[in-house]
Amino acid sequence: MLIRFIIAIVVLMNVLVAAGASANSLSLVKATWPSDAERVRRNYRDTSQFLHSGYGFYLDGAPAQIAKISRWLDKIYQLPIGRQTIDAIMESQNRLIVRHSTYALVASGRTSAPVTRHLSDGVGEDVVILFDARIPDEGSHHVYDSHRQPIAFNALHNLFHELSHANHMLNGSWLYFDSEGQAIREENVFRRQLAEMLGLDKIELRVGQRGRQVWFP
Ligand SMILES: [Zn+2]
Structure with a gap:
């Protein structure tokens, strides 16, 4: 009987110690502002057709970054070569992730995949595009024309360029020795179609892969 009583006391003490310890650790947590109770409750409705497109296309980032990349994708899709490229991406048997990344800024976007023969044999590989969603619509870089004059490389030119790489890697039509x-x-076809849609007099076509960063966060 006494033994039972002692066990009961020990168990009760353990419970009290545990409760005290958790109360202590709770009091050590810094107050956050605003508190959870004061946060605005949010639900999101996806309005881009690219957020739920099955296996083909994933956007990876915070909601504002995803919204920005989505808006660019929706515009790219309005042009014939943009539509053709995005449709081919979505119909490929591989997966594309477009991920917001501040590391992508220096190179104005990076597209990568495992380097295997499947990039060029019609099978393709899964692809990741790293793209900095902070850049303005005007873009972060200049590129050059045939007179070596700087020309715009806006966010649509830039993202389309990466989608072009991605499309060929996903579908196994990537040119190993001439991928740029x-x-x-294809970027130049896109430039022509975009300039025509916007009714611009001058169509700036790109020569060479060189670029220069002109926007800094
Ligand atoms: Zn490139």
């Missing part, structure tokens, strides 16, 4: 040439040729 392949993307720049």
Whole structure:
């Protein structure tokens, strides 16, 4: 009987110690502002057609970054070569992730995949595009025309260029020895179609892969 009583006391003491310890550790947590109770409750409705497109396309970032990349994708999709490229991406048997990344800024976007023969044999690989969603619509870089004059490389030119690389890697049509040439040729078709849609007199076409960063966060 006494033994039972002692066990009961020990168990009760353990419970009290545990409760005291958790009360202590709670009091050590810094107050956050605003508190959870004061936060605005939010739900999100996706209005871009690219957020739920099955296996083909994933956007990875905070809601504001995803919204910005989505808005650029929706615009790219309005042009024939943009539509053709995005449709081919979504129909590929591989997965594309477009991920917000501040590390992508210096290179104005990075597109990568495992380097295997599948990049060029029609099978393709999963692809990741790192893209900095902080850049303004005007873009972060200049590139150059045939007279070596700087021309715009706006966010749409830039993202389309990466989508062009991604499309060929996803579908196994990537040109190992001329991957930049392949993307720049398609970028120039995109430039022409965008300039025509906007009714611009001058169509700036890009020559060479060189670029210069002109926007800094
Ligand atoms: Zn490129």
